[in-house]
Structures are given as structure tokens and as C-alpha cells.
Amino acid sequence: MSNEATLHGHADVATSHGADVHHDEHGHHHKETFITKYVFSQDHKMIAKQFLITGMVWAILGGLMSVLFRLQLGYPDAHFPILEDLLGSKWAKGGQIQPEFYYALVTMHGTVLVFFVLTGGLSGTFANFLIPLQLGARDMASPFLNMLSYWFFWLASVIMLSSLFIETGPASGGWTSYPPLSALGDASEGSKTGMDMWIISMALFVVSSLLGGLNYISTILNLRTKGMSMTRMPLTIWALLFTAILGVLSFPVLLSGFILLLFDRHGGTSFYLSDIFIASTNQALPNEGGSAILYQHLFWFLGHPEVYIIILPAMGLVSEVMSVNARKPIFGYMAMVGSMFAIAILAFLVWAHHMFVTGLNPFLGSVFVLLTLLIAVPSAIKVFNWLTTLWKGNIRFTPAMLFAIGFVSMFISGGLTGIFLGNSTLDIQLHDTMFVIAHFHIVMGVSGILGMFAGIYHWFPKMYGRYLNNTMAYIHFWVTFIGAYLIFWPMHYEGLAGMPRRYLDTSGWLSFNQFGGLNRFISTVAMVVFAVQLLFVFNFFYSIFKGRKVITQNPWGATTLEWTAPIRPGHGNWPGEIPEVHRWAYDYAKDGREFIPQTEPLGSNESAH
Amino acid sequence: MSTIFLLLILLLGFLITFQIAKASEYVGVLKGEKKNFEQNNRINGFLMIAFLVLGLIGVYWCNELYRGKILGESASKHGEEIDTMLYITIAITGVVFVITQVLLFWFAYKYQYSEKRKAYYFPHDNRLEIIWTVVPAIALTVLVGFGLFYWFRITGEAPKDAMQIEVTGKQFGWIFRYPGKDNTFGKKYYKNIDDAKGNTLGLIWDDPYAHDDIVGSEFYIIKDQPVKLIINSRDVVHDVGLVHFRQKMDAVPGTPTTMWFIPKYTTDEMKKKLGNPDFEYELSCDQMCGKGHYTMRAIVKVVTKEEFILWRAKQKSAYAQMFPDKDPSAQPKIDTLPKNPSTAGVQ
Numbered sequence: 001m002s003n004e005a006t007l008h009g010h011a012d013v014a015t016s017h018g019a020d021v022h023h024d025e026h027g028h029h030h031k032e033t034f035i036t037k038y039v040f041s042q043d044h045k046m047i048a049k050q051f052l053i054t055g056m057v058w059a060i061l062g063g064l065m066s067v068l069f070r071l072q073l074g075y076p077d078a079h080f081p082i083l084e085d086l087l088g089s090k091w092a093k094g095g096q097i098q099p100e101f102y103y104a105l106v107t108m109h110g111t112v113l114v115f116f117v118l119t120g121g122l123s124g125t126f127a128n129f130l131i132p133l134q135l136g137a138r139d140m141a142s143p144f145l146n147m148l149s150y151w152f153f154w155l156a157s158v159i160m161l162s163s164l165f166i167e168t169g170p171a172s173g174g175w176t177s178y179p180p181l182s183a184l185g186d187a188s189e190g191s192k193t194g195m196d197m198w199i200i201s202m203a204l205f206v207v208s209s210l211l212g213g214l215n216y217i218s219t220i221l222n223l224r225t226k227g228m229s230m231t232r233m234p235l236t237i238w239a240l241l242f243t244a245i246l247g248v249l250s251f252p253v254l255l256s257g258f259i260l261l262l263f264d265r266h267g268g269t270s271f272y273l274s275d276i277f278i279a280s281t282n283q284a285l286p287n288e289g290g291s292a293i294l295y296q297h298l299f300w301f302l303g304h305p306e307v308y309i310i311i312l313p314a315m316g317l318v319s320e321v322m323s324v325n326a327r328k329p330i331f332g333y334m335a336m337v338g339s340m341f342a343i344a345i346l347a348f349l350v351w352a353h354h355m356f357v358t359g360l361n362p363f364l365g366s367v368f369v370l371l372t373l374l375i376a377v378p379s380a381i382k383v384f385n386w387l388t389t390l391w392k393g394n395i396r397f398t399p400a401m402l403f404a405i406g407f408v409s410m411f412i413s414g415g416l417t418g419i420f421l422g423n424s425t426l427d428i429q430l431h432d433t434m435f436v437i438a439h440f441h442i443v444m445g446v447s448g449i450l451g452m453f454a455g456i457y458h459w460f461p462k463m464y465g466r467y468l469n470n471t472m473a474y475i476h477f478w479v480t481f482i483g484a485y486l487i488f489w490p491m492h493y494e495g496l497a498g499m500p501r502r503y504l505d506t507s508g509w510l511s512f513n514q515f516g517g518l519n520r521f522i523s524t525v526a527m528v529v530f531a532v533q534l535l536f537v538f539n540f541f542y543s544i545f546k547g548r549k550v551i552t553q554n555p556w557g558a559t560t561l562e563w564t565a566p567i568r569p570g571h572g573n574w575p576g577e578i579p580e581v582h583r584w585a586y587d588y589a590k591d592g593r594e595f596i597p598q599t600e601p602l603g604s605n606e607s608a609h
Numbered sequence: 610m611s612t613i614f615l616l617l618i619l620l621l622g623f624l625i626t627f628q629i630a631k632a633s634e635y636v637g638v639l640k641g642e643k644k645n646f647e648q649n650n651r652i653n654g655f656l657m658i659a660f661l662v663l664g665l666i667g668v669y670w671c672n673e674l675y676r677g678k679i680l681g682e683s684a685s686k687h688g689e690e691i692d693t694m695l696y697i698t699i700a701i702t703g704v705v706f707v708i709t710q711v712l713l714f715w716f717a718y719k720y721q722y723s724e725k726r727k728a729y730y731f732p733h734d735n736r737l738e739i740i741w742t743v744v745p746a747i748a749l750t751v752l753v754g755f756g757l758f759y760w761f762r763i764t765g766e767a768p769k770d771a772m773q774i775e776v777t778g779k780q781f782g783w784i785f786r787y788p789g790k791d792n793t794f795g796k797k798y799y800k801n802i803d804d805a806k807g808n809t810l811g812l813i814w815d816d817p818y819a820h821d822d823i824v825g826s827e828f829y830i831i832k833d834q835p836v837k838l839i840i841n842s843r844d845v846v847h848d849v850g851l852v853h854f855r856q857k858m859d860a861v862p863g864t865p866t867t868m869w870f871i872p873k874y875t876t877d878e879m880k881k882k883l884g885n886p887d888f889e890y891e892l893s894c895d896q897m898c899g900k901g902h903y904t905m906r907a908i909v910k911v912v913t914k915e916e917f918i919l920w921r922a923k924q925k926s927a928y929a930q931m932f933p934d935k936d937p938s939a940q941p942k943i944d945t946l947p948k949n950p951s952t953a954g955v956q
Contacts, residue, residue, distance in 0.1 A: 082612045099900040174897040180862060181845040181899060187780065188899045274863025275799040277811070277843050279780060284800040284811075292846055292861050326720070327728040335738045357848065358859045359840075359866030362764035366757050373749045373756075380745035381738065383709060388737065390716040392729035396646070397653035397721065405657070405717050412709045416702040419749070423756040425694045425763065429855045432848065432895040470637075470649065471630035478656060485664065490671065496695075497679045498852030500895045503903040511852050511891045514678065531619060535626060542627075548634065589728035609732050 032571075040151075042143035043571045047150050048129035049463060052456070054150075054157060055121020056537060059449075061161075062112035063530050069105045069504070072097040074523025076505040091169070100189050102504040103172040107190065108164065110175025111198070115205055116160070118310040118448045120153050123209075123247075126313055126455050127216045127240045129463065133562035134234050136225025136579055138572045141218040145211050152208035156201045163197035171198035174502065176303065179272040179295050183264045184285075186278045196265070199258050206255045209247050216244040225561070227581035231337075232598070234560050234585040235330060238337050239316025242344040243309050250305040250348070257298030264290070271295075293358055300351035307444045308347040311411075312340060314451020315382065318404040320585075321454045322386060324558045325401035326393030327594060329586035329609070332385040339378035339385075346375045356424040357431050365424045372422035379415050383408065394589075398556070399473035400458035406481040407450040413485075414443025417492065432502075435495020438488045446484045453477075456540075461555050465568040466547030472539040476532055483529035487522050494518065559597050560585050584609050647722070654721035661714035665707070681853070684879065684890065684911070685870040688855035690759040697755055701748055767869035771835035774828070776892075777810060778840075778847030778860040781901030783892060784809050787823040789926055794839075795819020802843065807931055810843075814928065824927040828892065829910045830872055831917045837869040848896035851909065853879075859896055872911045879911075 041047060071080065079095035086092075091101035128146065132139055140146045163170040172190025173182040177198065185192040220241045224233070263269040264287075272295045273287035323330040330336060353372040356365050386408050395401065417439040420426045430436065453476075460468050499512040506512040554563040561581070565573050579599045587596040591606065602608060637645035683689050720726070775786040775794060788794045795818040801811035812819045830836045840849050842860035849868070850857045858868040880888045894905035912920065928935070 080612070099903070103897070103900060103902075172900075178846055178897070181897065184845070187845055275843075276845075276862050277779075277799050277802040279804060279844065282804065284802060288863070291864060293864065329730065329732040331731060332733045332738055334733070357857045359861060359864060362760065365764075366760060369756055369760070370753055373753050376749050377742060377745050381742055384737075384741040387709065387712050387716060388731070390713070390720060392731065393716075393720045394723065394726045394728040395650075395654075395717060395721045397650050397657075397717075402653060405713065408713055409710060412706065412713070416706055419702055419752060420695075420698055423694065423698065423752060425691055425756045425759040426698060428763065428857050429688075429691050429695070429852075431857050432850075469630045469634055471633045472626065474649070474653065475626065475630075482660070489668070493671070493675045493679050498850070498893075500850060500893055500903075502897050505903055508904060509891060509893070509906065510887065510889055511893070531622075535623065538623070538627070539630075586732065589730045591730075592727075 040147060042139070042147045044128045044132050044140050044143065044146060045463070045569065045573075047146055048125050048127075050150050051120060051124030051128060051153065052463075054154065055117050055125065056540070058112050058116040058121065058157065060533070060537065062109050062117060063533060065105045065109040065112070067527055067530050068097065069102055069109070070523040070526045072102055072504050074520040076507060097504070099504060100169060100172060103174070103188075103502070104169045104190050104194070106502060107172050107174055107177075108160075108170055111160070111171075111202075113445060114175060114306065114310070115202070116153075116157060118445070118452070119209065119247075119306070120205070122310065122448060122452045122455075123240065123243055123313050124150070124153065124212060125452075126236070126317060126459075127212065127244065129459060130234075130236050130562065131216055131219050131240060132223070133462070133565060133569075133573060134237055134560050134585075135220065135223060135228055136561045136574075136581065137219060137223035138574075138578070140215050141223060142215055146215050149208050149211035149215065152204050152211065156204035156208060159197050159201040159204065163194050163201070166193050166197070168192040168194055170194040176296075176299055177261075178299075179261055179264060179292055180276055183261060183272060184276070184278065185265075186281050186283075196262075199262055203255060203258055206251045206258075209251050213244040213247040213251075216240055217248065220244075225578050225581055228598075231334070232581055232584045234316075235319040235333070235336055235340075236313075236316040238340060239312045239319070242340050243312045246305045246309050246312070246344055246347055250302040250309075253298055254302035257295055257302075260298070261295065293355070293360075296355055296358060297351070300354045301348075303354065304351040305347040307440070308343055310444050310448045311451075312343070314407060314448050314454075315340070315411075317451050317455040317458070318407045319386070319389075320560070321400045321404040321458045322389055322408075323586055323588060324458075324556050325396045325398055325404070326390055327396070327557075327588050328389060328393040329588050329590075330385070331388035331391075332381070333584065333586060333609070335381055336385055339381040342378040343375060346371060346378075350375065350422075353422050353424075353427070356427045362424075369422060369424045373419060375422075376415065376419055379411075383412055383415070398457065399468065399470060399477060400454045402474070402477040402481075403450045403454035403457060406477065407447050407454060409481075410442050410447040410450060410484065413489075414439055414441075414447060418443060429498065430495055432500055433495035434491045434499050434501055437501050438491035438495060441491075442484070442488050446488065450481070450484075453480075453536075458556070459562075460540075460543070461550045462562055462565075464544050464547070465550050466543050467550060467555075468543045468547060469539050472535055476536045476539070479532040480529055483525050483532070486525045487529065490518050490522060554597075557595050559587055559595050561598060564597065564599055650722050654718050657714045657721075658718040661711065661718075664710070681883065683853070683855055684873050685851075685854035685856065686873060687763045687870045688853070690762065691855040694755055694759050698752060701752065705748075767837040767867070768835045771837040771869055772831060773837050773839060774830070775810075775839045775841065776828075776849055776860070777843055778849070778894065778898070778905070779809075779843040780845065780899050781894075781905045783826065783828070783849075783905070783907040784843075785825060785828045785907075786810060787921065787924070788818075789821030789823055791818060791821055793818045795822050799843070807927070810927075812927060814931070820928040821926045822928070823921070823924045825924065826907065827910070827920075828907055829912055829917055829920050831914050832872050832875045832878075832911055834914070835869055835871045837867060840866045840868065845898050846896050847894050847898045847905065850893040850895035851890070852893065853890050857895055875911045875913060875916075876909075 081095040083092035084095045091098055168189045171194045181187050182191050182195055220237060260271040264272050270287035270290035272292050273290040276285040319330050350368055350372045352368045421430055421439055494515050550567050553567060561579055564579050581598045582601045583598055585598055683692050773788060777784040795816040796813045797811045798813055799811045801808055810824055840858050840860045842862040847860040849860060854870050856868050856870050858866050880886055890909035892907040892909050894902055
């Protein structure tokens with residue numbers, strides 16, 4: 001404990017002094033230029049906004065890709081001449097999406113949404129924005145590395161985006177990019193230059209995510225303000241801490257997998273390649289002794305923690321938003337932290353459940369079944385704690401709260417289908433079918449994005465000093481929420497019928513062609529939901545400039561520190577002293593008071609929670 | 610033209626929504642923030658419960674709509690076990706699904722903001738936490754128990770009398786190999802593959818076991834006889850998916866995999882059972898393998914033993930097709946060679 005106290009003392013002295021000097025400098029000497037304020041900014045709040053807006057651009061592009069391939073799935077026989085006009089005859093001959101292009105679209109959609117939107121956009125935004133503000137720090141431990149983290153992300157984005165425009169097209173081997181398909185240019189157009197760009201972009205993304213993650217961890221451990229013990233931190237911070245640890249430990253493994261893939265592609269090595277004959281060139285490759293399965297192990301060693309890297313921040317945001325708007329403490333704070341810890345540990349021990357049908361030793365498979373289904377226990381704890389948080393609350397349905405409730409509903413639905421897939425016996429039937437698509441979109445994609453929306457709606461006033469328009473927000477929520485169920489619920493039936501994922505046209509099959517009408521329905525809903533996301537984007541940018549102004553420092557009546565900062569905090573966050581913390585973050589409805597800020601000292605006869 | 614028209618309509622819709630949204634914000638300010646908030650809260654609270662009711666009806670309706678159209682009766686003995694496991698899982702998760710969703714939306718509706726209500730300070734309760742740690746743990750133990758019981762039965766050793774067939778995936782099709790009368794696969798080496806000359810698997814002709822191997826695109830298996838597939842790939846990762854038999858296994862270049870099952874009904878029996886004269890068992894590729902992935906189809910013929918013997922008698926071995934002058938069917942001595950099922954793999 002004394003150790004911690006020294007650390008705190010240290011950090012406080014360091015930051016407050018540093019920032020004071022800083023402020024003087026800003027006030028008197030060199031004023032911030034456009035470049036240092038908006039472009040190469042080292043202010044965590046600006047970096048958060050950069051991540052958010054870059055993430056939004058990617059979300060629109062990724063969403064648009066899904067609209068295009070849903071068009072193909074819903075209307076496999078139709079012709080859309082406008083597509084040929086826009087995309088050229090190579091990709092959309094006669095207004096029909098060509099197979100190579102279809103696979104490029106699904107690959108890019110997956111990569112972009114999983115990594116650039118739900119990792120970069122979600123963690124990048126809220127870790128940067130909330131960690132210093134909720135902990136009472138002037139900025140991140142290393143603002144410079146933080147800036148680099150964004151710019152590596154930006155570079156990764158630019159390279160990925162450029163790969164869409166090269167002649168042979170972007171990577172098209174699925175977002176998992178399994179070799180040998182991804183290793184052999186002769187096996188697929190997308191495995192030519194597009195694949196190299198994909199690997200380079202992803203490598204840069206890993207760098208960005210490591211720079212960010214190390215910064216988040218060191219900030220959380222070292223820069224908490226006086227009185228902010230670990231157990232007084234809001235759950236958002238706990239979630240972001242576990243996320244960062246997961247990322248730091250698992251992303252390097254992914255990088256190693258990519259580097260070996262690069263060697264196999266260009267260095268003549270045989271890490272993943274063995275016994276391959278290429279029909280298109282009528283050639284047997286010299287590679288022998290490699291294992292294609294090795295890549296899958298390396299990939300999923302990140303790939304599985306990755307889904308928790310996505311869902312944990314969403315869980316943290318939702319816990320916070322739910323407690324604030326139910327006007328009630330989050331139920332079972334320590335159980336929430338404990339269950340996140342359990343999830344973070346188990347996240348490393350379940351990756352092979354993606355590989356039950358690769359020929360994995362059945363005994364090894366059984367161990368992964370056990371560990372995988374174990375995750376349902378901490379997940380169940382979290383769900384019941386959220387339900388109990390709502391129980392006997394006094395709920396305000398702010399847009400953020402609606403998204404938080406929607407998150408819990410989606411997380412339940414998607415979590416339960418995880419119990420199907422984690423069971424190797426059922427996975428034999430369901431593996432690589434539309435059931436998997438339904439499962440991970442609901443539990444990771446939709447839940448993650450609903451959590452992100454909850455965060456955006458809740459903290460937008462802190463980011464920009466203005467409110468988003470409520471009416472548009474309500475429309476956005478209800479259409480997105482209902483639409484997401486209408487899109488993904490029916491896919492379960494397709495999957496149970498064994499319909500494989502990544503089939504762009506099932507008309508040639510007797511077993512899977514009974515879903516034409518259903519596919520059209522799903523595609524139509526997907527387009528409506530996409531249109532409503534544009535409404536949100538419009539609301540977002542409109543409100544930055546023209547939204548209703550925030551006039552109170554603490555518009556939601558929340559206890560946490562970010563609401564003690566000025567409405568539009570400058571670099572350094574608090575103009576004077578950093579506030580001191582005296583209690584946990586969830587004193588709502590205590591002792592007859594609606595809420596008690598963390599900065600308020602405990603009363604003489606008041607008990608800590 | 611119609612596309613532009615559609616986009617215009619979309620734009621118009623946007624503008625209208627935006628105007629309404631803007632107007633309602635002004636009205637809200639005029640009405641007073643508190644009144645406006647209470648009204649919005651009531652509407653959203655009502656929508657919560659409406660969503661719950663309509664959603665549950667929708668789920669029920671969907672289930673009725675697809676009842677009997679999703680999973681036909683399993684055509685293999687393993688499949689029956691997978692289906693049982695599926696129903697156990699649906700039952701347990703279904704109960705949890707309904708309870709938790711009902712609580713979620715019911716609480717949201719019931720405890721919506723009211724001036725009279727005070728939220729209840731209830732930060733933790735260890736008894737409750739223990740209940741919802743232990744109960745899910747028990748439920749999951751049941752599921753893991755059943756799951757692993759079936760898993761080991763399905764993935765266990767194939768019976769000794771299982772018929773062995775080698776399945777090889779390639780971009781974009783399937784090659785099937787039968788060991789022939791000696792019941793033993795000949796050796797092969799991928800560098801011998803030569804599509805033009807007809808050696809699609811790279812068989813080594815010096816190996817006498819290879820001489821009667823039947824290689825082709827037809828896939829025949831026998832009703833009620835266990836069949837063991839030895840699965841290979843010639844180029845990228847493919848996956849042998851047999852939806853009616855509830856089977857799936859990756860085809861990995863350089864690493865042979867296996868699966869086995871017992872077909873229950875012949876194709877003809879299934880045609881009668883389903884009243885569908887066009888019915889065929891299908892083999893699909895379930896692992897992304899390139900642009901022709903979705904066309905990688907083969908037909909599985911389940912036949913009686915007699916029909917199978919007839920079919921096989923008509924097949925010419927790959928060797929015989931390659932070297933018609935050295936037809937091994939003229940040399941019945943191979944029949945007496947010992948069985949050696951372990952030579953199935955690659956070199």
C-alpha cells in the first residue's frame with residue numbers, strides 16, 4: 001500500500017508540475033498551431049477523436065461493402081448496371097458482382113470491421129478519451145507514443161485503403177487469410193499484391209495497437225490521481241486495462257504469424273506449405289514439411305482474445321452508462337471486475353475451438369471444449385449483474401442507455417449461441433455455416449458496435465461540448481436494434497440447415513437453395529439499417545458544429561471525474577489542481593442523495609460501499 | 610435511372626427526418642426540458658415492452674415457419690447423436706434466453722423514470738452472485754458432459770470393417786480414390802501429379818498396390834456399412850462437408866485427416882422418404898478456397914452392397930486407363946496380398 005502511495009505522490013507531482021509549466025508555455029509563448037492541435041496532436045482527447053472519426057470512416061466503408069455483397073446474396077440473378085459503371089467490368093461484369101470481387105468484399109469487410117472499427121475505433125477512442133479523464137491524469141503516460149499510435153493506425157488505414165485500388169484487387173482469402181490460399185498468388189488473384197498490402201497494413205496496425213496498449217497500461221497503473229485506488233476505478237477503466245493487456249500479449253503472436261506468411265510468400269520458406277500442386281500453372285511446388293495448421297494456431301491465438309479485445313471495452317462502457325442512467329450503483333462491482341479478469345485469462349486458453357474440424361486431436365479438442373464453455377460462467381455473472389443493476393432503478397432512457405440495454409440483449413443472444421459452437425459435437429455440424437456468421441455478428445459485431453454507440457452518445461457532450469439530436473438518436477437506436485435482430489436471427493436457421501458461409505450463390509445446390517426469399521429479406525433490412533447509420537453520421541457531424549450546447553458541467557448527473565473538468569477541457573484537462581478522489585465511482589441513490597461525486601469526502605458517519 | 614431515383618428518395622427521407630428531428634428539439638425546448646424528457650422516457654419505455662412482446666412472438670413464428678424445413682432426419686448414425694445434442698442445447702439455452710430477455714426488457718419498462726420512485730441502493734449481494742455462478746456452472750457441466758460423450762464416440766476409431774475411401778480436394782473439385790480389390794491404397798507423391806496425363810493424385814506406378822486403385826469423380830458408399838474417409842488436399846485448405854450426415858472435416862495439404870460414419874438410408878430411400886425425386890446427398894466445400902469455393906460440389910450416392918459391387922465392377926483402375934496394355938484385372942494374384950491400411954497417407 002505504501003508503495004502505491006509513493007507512486008501516486010510521484011505521479012501527481014510529476015504531472016501537475018509538468019502540466020503547469022505546459023500551460024504557462026501555452027499561455028505565453030507558442031500558441032498551438034492548427035497542425036499541433038488538430039493533426040499531430042499529443043492531447044489524448046484529440047487523439048481519441050482522431051481514432052473515432054477514422055473508425056467511423058472505416059465503418060461506413062465496411063458497411064458499404066456489406067451492402068454490396070448482401071446485394072449479391074439477396075439478388076444473385078439481378079443485374080445492377082450502376083455497379084459496372086462504378087466498379088468497372090472486371091469486378092462487376094454486366095452489373096453482377098464477380099466471385100473474386102465478392103470474396104474481396106467479405107475479406108475487407110471482416111478485416112476492416114474487426115480491426116479498424118471495433119479495435120482501433122473502439123479501444124482507440126475510449127481508452128484515449130476516458131483513461132486520463134476518469135483517472136484524473138493530465139494526459140497519457142507518453143503523449144508522444146500515443147500520437148504515434150494514431151499515426152501508425154492512419155498509415156495502416158492508408159495502405160489497406162490503397163489495396164482496394166490495385167489491379168489484382170485486395171486480399172480475398174477471408175479475414176483470417178489462411179495459407180496456402182493466402183500464400184500463393186497463383187491460387188487466387190487476391191493473394192497477389194493485395195495480400196502483401198494486407199499483411200503490411202496489419203503489421204502496422206499491430207504496432208499501433210501495441211503502442212496504444214502499453215500506454216494505456218502504464219497510465220492506468222501509474223497516473224491515477226490521489227485517492228484513486230484500483231478498486232475505486234470506474235468499470236470502463238478496468239475493462240480498458242484488461243483489453244490492453246490482452247492486446248499486448250496476443251498481438252505479437254499474430255505479427256509473428258504474418259511474418260512467417262511473408263517469408264513463405266517471398267522467401268521460399270515452408271512454414272505453412274507442403275505437398276502443393278497448382279493446377280493453373282500445372283506445377284508442383286518444392287515446399288515440403290510445412291503445416292498449414294500452424295498459421296491457424298498463431299492466428300487464433302490472437303484471433304480469439306481479439307473478440308474480447310472488442311467486447312470488453314463495450315462491456316465497460318455499458319456498465320458505466322447503465323449505472324449512471326439507472327441512477328443506481330452497478331451491481332456487484334468486484335464480481336464485475338473478477339468476471340472480466342476471468343474472461344481475460346480464459347481468452348488465452350480457448351483459441352483452438354475455431355479448429356475442431358481441422359484434424360485437431362480429439363482429446364485436445366475436448367480440453368478446449370471445457371475451457372470454452374467455462375467462459376459462459378463469467379459472462380452469465382455479468383449479464384445477471386446488469387439485470388440486477390436495472391432492478392429497482394429509476395431508469396432514464398437516454399440514447400446511450402437504450403444502446404446499453406440493446407447491448408445486453410444482443411450479448412445474451414449471441415452468447416448463448418456460443419454455447420452451441422463451443423461444443424465440438426455441435427461444431428461439426430455448424431462449423432463454417434451461416435450459424436457462425438449469425439453468432440459472431442450478434443455477440444461481437446453488433447454488441448461491440450452498440451456498446452460503442454452507447455459510449456459515443458454518452459460522452460459526446462464531453463468531447464464536443466454539445467449534444468447529439470435526440471430524435472435522430474432514438475430513430476437510430478430502434479432501427480439499428482430491431483434491424484440487427486431481423487438480419488442475424490434468421491441466419492441461424494440457414495446455418496442449422498448447413499448452409500456454408502462464403503457462398504455467393506446457392507442456386508447450384510439442392511441442400512441450400514431453399515432460402516432465396518429469406519436472403520432477399522435480410523439484404524433489404526441490411527440496406528435500411530445501413531441508411532440509418534448514415535443518419536447517425538450526419539447527426540454526429542452536424543451536432544459537432546450546430547448541436548445544442550452543453551451548459552452544465554455534469555449533464556448526466558454522473559459521479560466520475562471527467563464531469564468535474566470544464567465543459568470543454570483544454571490540454572491538461574483541469575485548469576487548476578487535479579481533483580482528489582474519496583470514494584468509488586458508483587455512489588448513486590446512496591443515503592437519499594441522487595448521486596455523490598467521487599471527489600466528495602466521505603461523511604463522518606458514512607460507510608464506504 | 611431507377612438507382613438515381615432511389616437515391617433521391619433516400620435523400621428526401623433524410624431531409625424530412627432531419628427537419629422533424631430539428632423541430633422536435635425546438636418543441637422540446639419550448640415545452641420545457643423536464644416535460645420533454647418525461648415524454649420521451651415514456652415512449653421508449655413502452656417501446657421496450659413492445660419490442661419484448663413482438664420479439665418473442667417473432668421468434669416463435671420463425672420457429673414454426675422453419676419447423677421441419679431445416680434439419681431433415683439425419684442420414685447417419687453419428688448425425689442422430691449430434692441432433693440429440695442440439696436439442697439438449699436448444700432446450701437449456703432456450704430457457705435461459707427467454708428468462709433473461711424477459712427480465713431485461715421487463716425491468717427496463719417497470720423501473721423507468723418516475724418522479725415518485727427513488728432508485729434502490731443495492732451495490733452487492735454475495736448470495737446472489739453465488740447463485741448465478743453455480744447455476745450456470747452446473748448447466749454447462751451438463752452440456753460439456755453430453756458434448757464430450759458424443760464427441761469421443763464420433764471422433765473415435767472407425768470400426769475395422771469400415772470401407773476406406775480417399776477424398777482429395779483441389780481448386781475447385783473433388784477426387785475420390787477407392788483402394789480396389791486389394792483393399793489397400795497405393796503410394797503416391799504429389800510431385801507425380803500430372804493432370805494432362807491423367808495422374809491427378811500423383812500415384813506411384815511402381816507400387817503394385819496402386820495398380821487397382823480407382824480414381825474418379827464419383828462417390829459411392831454403402832448403406833449400413835461404416836465408411837472412413839481419408840481426406841487430403843492438393844493445393845489449399847478445403848473442407849469436406851456432408852450436411853445430411855452431419856459431418857465435416859478439413860482437407861489440409863500435407864496433413865491427411867479422417868472421418869467416419871454409417872449411412873442410414875440409400876439415396877433412393879431418401880427420395881421416397883422426402884417425396885422428392887430429385888433428392889441427392891451433396892458434398893460441399895466448407896472452407897474458403899478461392900473464387901470457385903461456392904461451386905465445389907460433389908454428389909454422394911448411397912447404395913446397397915449389391916449395387917456398389919456392380920458399380921465397382923464397371924470402374925477401370927487409374928493404372929488400367931493409363932496403361933491399357935498392362936490391365937491389372939488380368940492379374941488376380943494381388944487379391945492374396947495382405948491388408949495394409951496404413952499406407953494411405955502421403956509419402
